[in-house]
Amino acid sequence: MSPTRITKVFITPVAFADPPLLNAVGVHEPFALRSIIEVETTDGVIGLGESYGDAAHLARLHAVAAALIGVDVFSTSRMLDVTAATLGGAVGTDGHGLTGQISSVGTVLRTFAAFEVAALDVQGKLLARPVSDLLGGAVRESVPFSAYLFYKWASHPGGASDRFGAALDPSGIVDQARWMVETFGFGALKLKGGVFVPEEEMAAIFALRDAFPALALRLDPNTAWSVATSIDVARRLEGVLEYLEDPTPGLTGMAAVARETPTPLATNMCVVGFEDVAPAVALGSVSVILSDHHYWGGLRKVSALAAICDTFDLGLSMHSNSHLGISLAAMTHVAASVPNLTYALDTHWPWKDEDVIEDGVLTFRDGAIDVPTSPGLGVELDRDALARLHERYLACGITDRNDTRYMRSIDPSYDGGLPRW
Amino acid sequence: MSPTRITKVFITPVAFADPPLLNAVGVHEPFALRSIIEVETTDGVIGLGESYGDAAHLARLHAVAAALIGVDVFSTSRMLDVTAATLGGAVGTDGHGLTGQISSVGTVLRTFAAFEVAALDVQGKLLARPVSDLLGGAVRESVPFSAYLFYKWASHPGGASDRFGAALDPSGIVDQARWMVETFGFGALKLKGGVFVPEEEMAAIFALRDAFPALALRLDPNTAWSVATSIDVARRLEGVLEYLEDPTPGLTGMAAVARETPTPLATNMCVVGFEDVAPAVALGSVSVILSDHHYWGGLRKVSALAAICDTFDLGLSMHSNSHLGISLAAMTHVAASVPNLTYALDTHWPWKDEDVIEDGVLTFRDGAIDVPTSPGLGVELDRDALARLHERYLACGITDRNDTRYMRSIDPSYDGGLPRW
Numbered sequence: 001m002s003p004t005r006i007t008k009v010f011i012t013p014v015a016f017a018d019p020p021l022l023n024a025v026g027v028h029e030p031f032a033l034r035s036i037i038e039v040e041t042t043d044g045v046i047g048l049g050e051s052y053g054d055a056a057h058l059a060r061l062h063a064v065a066a067a068l069i070g071v072d073v074f075s076t077s078r079m080l081d082v083t084a085a086t087l088g089g090a091v092g093t094d095g096h097g098l099t100g101q102i103s104s105v106g107t108v109l110r111t112f113a114a115f116e117v118a119a120l121d122v123q124g125k126l127l128a129r130p131v132s133d134l135l136g137g138a139v140r141e142s143v144p145f146s147a148y149l150f151y152k153w154a155s156h157p158g159g160a161s162d163r164f165g166a167a168l169d170p171s172g173i174v175d176q177a178r179w180m181v182e183t184f185g186f187g188a189l190k191l192k193g194g195v196f197v198p199e200e201e202m203a204a205i206f207a208l209r210d211a212f213p214a215l216a217l218r219l220d221p222n223t224a225w226s227v228a229t230s231i232d233v234a235r236r237l238e239g240v241l242e243y244l245e246d247p248t249p250g251l252t253g254m255a256a257v258a259r260e261t262p263t264p265l266a267t268n269m270c271v272v273g274f275e276d277v278a279p280a281v282a283l284g285s286v287s288v289i290l291s292d293h294h295y296w297g298g299l300r301k302v303s304a305l306a307a308i309c310d311t312f313d314l315g316l317s318m319h320s321n322s323h324l325g326i327s328l329a330a331m332t333h334v335a336a337s338v339p340n341l342t343y344a345l346d347t348h349w350p351w352k353d354e355d356v357i358e359d360g361v362l363t364f365r366d367g368a369i370d371v372p373t374s375p376g377l378g379v380e381l382d383r384d385a386l387a388r389l390h391e392r393y394l395a396c397g398i399t400d401r402n403d404t405r406y407m408r409s410i411d412p413s414y415d416g417g418l419p420r421w
Numbered sequence: 422m423s424p425t426r427i428t429k430v431f432i433t434p435v436a437f438a439d440p441p442l443l444n445a446v447g448v449h450e451p452f453a454l455r456s457i458i459e460v461e462t463t464d465g466v467i468g469l470g471e472s473y474g475d476a477a478h479l480a481r482l483h484a485v486a487a488a489l490i491g492v493d494v495f496s497t498s499r500m501l502d503v504t505a506a507t508l509g510g511a512v513g514t515d516g517h518g519l520t521g522q523i524s525s526v527g528t529v530l531r532t533f534a535a536f537e538v539a540a541l542d543v544q545g546k547l548l549a550r551p552v553s554d555l556l557g558g559a560v561r562e563s564v565p566f567s568a569y570l571f572y573k574w575a576s577h578p579g580g581a582s583d584r585f586g587a588a589l590d591p592s593g594i595v596d597q598a599r600w601m602v603e604t605f606g607f608g609a610l611k612l613k614g615g616v617f618v619p620e621e622e623m624a625a626i627f628a629l630r631d632a633f634p635a636l637a638l639r640l641d642p643n644t645a646w647s648v649a650t651s652i653d654v655a656r657r658l659e660g661v662l663e664y665l666e667d668p669t670p671g672l673t674g675m676a677a678v679a680r681e682t683p684t685p686l687a688t689n690m691c692v693v694g695f696e697d698v699a700p701a702v703a704l705g706s707v708s709v710i711l712s713d714h715h716y717w718g719g720l721r722k723v724s725a726l727a728a729i730c731d732t733f734d735l736g737l738s739m740h741s742n743s744h745l746g747i748s749l750a751a752m753t754h755v756a757a758s759v760p761n762l763t764y765a766l767d768t769h770w771p772w773k774d775e776d777v778i779e780d781g782v783l784t785f786r787d788g789a790i791d792v793p794t795s796p797g798l799g800v801e802l803d804r805d806a807l808a809r810l811h812e813r814y815l816a817c818g819i820t821d822r823n824d825t826r827y828m829r830s831i832d833p834s835y836d837g838g839l840p841r842w
């Protein structure tokens with residue numbers, strides 16, 4: 001048979017409105033950036049990918065895209081080699097300040113991931129099978145997601161109040177959770193913490209527990225706490241949380257906390273690449289790893305991570321940044337195919353109003369999304385929407401995400417250093 | 422799209438002539454057994470698999486085959502679930518006495534593996550792509566194999582001398598190696614040890630080193646040695662072996678040896694399933710794992726094992742039992758797709774005269790086999806040969822391999838207990 005070679009790659013940066021969601025290093029800017037990747041092949045089939053949208057990442061995507069022309073979309077290993085050769089040891093930053101500098105390996109994997117997803121979309125379309133079937137087949141028909149609760153202001157400074165309103169105390173968080181649960185049916189609630197003093201955030205967790213006694217709860221302070229504070233909070237929330245995510249920085253700090261509490265510790269900050277797994281296992285730093293195909297290196301790498309977690313008795317969940325529908329489809333396919341991805345996935349989905357894909361495929365029901373069964377990822381670009389969000393990107397003036405910089409533009413005294421408490 | 426469901430499964434036991442190859446627990450019987458699996462689907466496409474041929478394993482294959490009717494060949498995860506449900510905790514034995522009882526998980530995986538390979542063969546044929554492309558694409562065009570040297574008699578008792586002749590001392594092993602290297606071009610030599618006292622086998626290794634100074638050498642005594650003997654031999658062979666395989670039994674014993682020598686230790690005996698990996702890592706028992714899709718649970722599981730080895734800085738090689746061409750094709754495809762499978766693979770291939778596949782696809786050149794590029798596994802059944810080897814199975818009277826029993830039929834005083842020295 002003849003190879004299905006990449007003939008063209010289109011990379012379209014887009015921006016979509018994002019509410020003022022607070023986190024440990026600042027606040028979300030008015031627009032979130034993403035890149036939409038289209039990989040066209042000799043068979044005329046186009047595959048879709050979605051990735052980060054900051055300028056440095058876009059430059060890397062463009063460089064790699066040029067080098068991928070002529071490569072067979074079935075040789076994803078070759079695509080990875082080409083990506084590594086093209087980037088040649090370049091390092092990046094995470095674009096939001098929460099995880100700091102990215103290693104050269106990590107930079108390669110997060111650049112490659114967007115193309116891998118597009119390649120699998122092409123493969124699935126050629127075979128007339130959903131992407132989950134390229135990963136061993138779906139082991140579940142729908143994939144559960146978690147509500148992602150945020151402290152937030154009612155509006156960006158100078159703007160009108162958004163439809164979500166403010167959430168700056170326990171009752172605001174409970175109200176937000178109620179809306180999320182009523183609208184999407186979520187069975188798990190994650191609170192993004194690290195914003196207020198731990199006592200305040202614990203109060204929010206207890207309020208959630210009282211309001212939603214049947215739902216699983218998570219708290220993610222994004223390393224805002226010292227080891228001592230983390231141990232104290234973990235103990236006081238024993239039996240309340242399904243996991244506590246990244247209370248404190250580093251594998252050693254997390255291990256020190258883990259030794260002192262039965263509350264499971266999860267991470268998307270101290271284990272962000274395969275090179276972090278062995279030290280984390282040796283130290284006993286975490287019991288749950290949050291996968292994310294965008295930075296672990298694509299869907300097959302998430303499958304590999306899942307096998308590692310299964311082998312080393314680690315739980316597996318999934319991290320999310322602000323994203324659009326192509327990513328949601330990719331997340332859903334890989335999650336559907338992983339037997340041991342048993343925690344509901346994180347998603348920022350409820351916080352946006354618009355998308356680049358055609359409506360109708362990805363719909364929440366009881367907090368879950370049915371795994372698309374049409375060929376490939378199962379989603380199609382809405383080209384008018386893509387053009388609109390690209391115009392928004394050009395107009396918004398944001399070229400790289402920086403939550404701390406934005407917060408300081410509002411509050412010049414804001415520190416942002418971690419850990420804080 | 423509609424699923425590609427399994428409509429029929431044919432399982433044909435076959436036997437092929439096997440020389441009297443000596444190992445730590447006895448000697449190969451005159452015939453080696455295998456099972457040839459054909460999986461037919463609603464699309465009319467037939468996929469091939471190959472597995473063990475002992476009676477208990479055949480019974481498990483038949484039970485699972487019946488349960489797999491109607492399952493989609495793209496849902497290999499579902500096929501695994503069906504296998505596990507059908508076998509319901511059954512345990513098996515390895516059929517040759519070298520690794521003892523197989524866990525229920527291992528029994529499921531070694532039954533499933535044959536069907537997984539056949540399912541991937543179907544998938545590849547439907548997509549008109551080689552199986553390696555279903556695993557991320559070949560990262561090498563040819564896959565290197567190692568010579569597998571055996572001490573052996575000139576003939577089975579009462580039989581005529583075979584074409585290989587006797588090899589019962591260093592010069593016999595060197596002659597055998599020379600024939601292997603001249604015929605197949607191997608760049609690595611593995612000696613199956615555990616047959617004679619360690620001094621004798623070390624002498625053979627030194628003779629190989631002198632005769633083939635450029636080739637990589639391996640010694641596999643199949644746990645015939647105590648920890649003290651293993652440490653002594655490992656030290657005396659430092660710098661001579663690329664690895665020493667399973668010198669002594671158990672994760673703890675291997676770890677005790679590993680602590681005392683820089684010679685890399687490899688295993689296909691103390692790490693034979695995913696449940697063994699974490700303890701092996703914790704103890705530092707081994708630095709090379711020998712994969713084998715037949716018992717690790719298929720090609721995708723070998724890919725997962727490879728990712729684990731890469732993550733935990735373990736080397737990866739590949740184990741072989743006596744096998745035919747379907748297995749060789751499967752081994753070649755997965756090895757081609759694994760970036761970090763850098764050791765030449767074991768194979769018993771040179772020790773047989775016949776096969777069930779059509780000639781021409783799998784040919785050794787410079788010790789390597791070109792990765793088949795035609796759809797699926799790239800091999801086709803020779804139905805006349807299949808019928809002939811099945812007749813041989815029916816006529817030979819062997820229904821389960823037992824090297825120790827056969828040795829005792831020749832030498833009633835043979836012990837076979839391990840470790841021996």
